[in-house]
């Protein structure tokens with residue numbers, strides 16, 4: 538076990554504790570005031586975390602990515618999906634196993650491929666992901 542403590546976004550922590558399921562979290566690399574927190578690699582968690590950093594406003598506003606050394610110009614509404622690509626989170630097709638880097642590309646794949654129409658999205662974790670285990674989980678699983 539890694540003895541290093543993981544500091545987690547309180548919303549992610551709450552979500553993990555409530556669901557009782559482990560989640561994969563990623564270190565926030567947003568510029569400005571470093572928060573040092575880890576965020577779950579899910580659209581909802583990243584979106585909420587961005588708001589916490591003051592990244593908010595109408596979806597069609599042009600903005601620039603503030604993740605690490607990235608300064609790509611993009612629409613505010615695309616920011617969450619774009620951040621997920623920085624995390625390295627990908628989606629795998631449950632039928633044919635093809636891996637797509639974004640959910641919209643995955644949906645395009647299942648729409649265009651007849652045998653994959655009913656496929657579900659399997660999350661593929663990014664290389665820097667760390668597993669966050671809720672306290673209740675220890676009580677019911679042998680670690």
Ligand SMILES: [Zn+2]
Pocket residue numbers: 565566567571572573574586590
């Ligand atoms: Zn942050």
Ligand SMILES: [Zn+2]
Pocket residue numbers: 602603604607608609619620623
């Ligand atoms: Zn970026």
Ligand SMILES: [Zn+2]
Pocket residue numbers: 630631632633634635646647650653656
């Ligand atoms: Zn497929």
